[in-house]
Amino acid sequence: YIKQYIKKNNELPPTTLNFYKFVKLIGKGAFGKVTLGVHKLTGKQVAIKTIEKNYMQDDFSKRKVFQEVYLLKKIKHSNVIRLLEVFESSKHLLMVMEYAGGGDLLRLIKRKGKLQESDAKFIFKQIAYGLAHIHCRSVIHRDIKLDNILLDCEKGVKICDFGVSKIIKKGQVIQEQCGTPAYLAPEIIIDKGYEGFFVDVWSLGVLLFAMLCGTVPFKASNLEDLHKLILKGDFSFPCELSDDAQTLVRGMIQLEPKARLTVPQILSHSWLKETNEDESDEEEDENNEDDKDGKENNNAVQGGQ
CATH class of the missing domain: 1.10.510.10 (Transferase(Phosphotransferase) domain 1)
Incomplete structure (x- = not known):
């Protein structure tokens, strides 16, 4: 699909859930969950933070989520977790981050x-x-x-x-x-x-x-x-x-x-x-x-x- 889209439109298609293989759950919180994923095109392991849109109905929760996205885009350093991309599905906002496989x-x-x-x-x-x-x-x-x-x-x-x-x-x-x-x-x-x-x-x-x-x-x-x-x-x-x-x-x-x-x-x-x-x-x-x-x-x- 991705290769066909690039050939036809000469650009990358918008990210969807199909871009990633979801491997296993690695974390869970009140907002949603974090899953180990694999980017299908590159084979790169990533951590996917899935936030339920239901959680983001009030202004405070929206601000909290969007501020984290903004700050992670603003801060780029080898000792700070890197935000790779953000996309959404019908029910979730998904933050794709680099995967640190050694635990916390x-x-x-x-x-x-x-x-x-x-x-x-x-x-x-x-x-x-x-x-x-x-x-x-x-x-x-x-x-x-x-x-x-x-x-x-x-x-x-x-x-x-x-x-x-x-x-x-x-x-x-x-x-x-x-x-x-x-x-x-x-x-x-x-x-x-x-x-x-x-x-x-x-x-x-x-x-x-x-x-x-x-x-x-x-x-x-x-x-x-x-x-x-x-x-x-x-x-x-x-x-x-x-x-x-x-x-x-x-x-x-x-x-x-x-x-x-x-x-x-x-x-x-x-x-x-x-x-x-x-x-x-x-x-x-x-x-x-x-x-x-x-x-x-x-x-x-x-x-x-």
């Missing part, structure tokens, strides 16, 4: 318990590079967490899920509360407005803590107690880490937003100086000890939804 960082931490510093450095540096580019495009992500960091099969890292992201102007005060409870910056909890990219840096600090320790720095049995712990800002490391790793984490998890490290300062931090791809070894380890540790850490790293 939450799954990796659950399986391994925690990462060695050398492995964490290699992954974390890519996350910081991706976030630096996001911020350069005047965008705050607002939901940096383990499950929003995807891994490809070649040790590459991809930041995903821009559903609550926002384009901001210099000095703009933002009022909306959003994000994942255990990763929330204190200024979001206080709910008196916040500005700049500082909230992403706090979340990045929580994420690095979770990578290195297998758990989040602030944990409680209910939201009210969790908020109290975050607003107090006190935490300790449950495992032995290098001084450089501890100073980097503490430099990001600062109660005062402007006291936090900037992303360029994070990237030039001494802990990341010795990052070497050859030292990284986050390949899947199937031995029983890893499986056992992963199960024990299953709930510790989740950090709430």
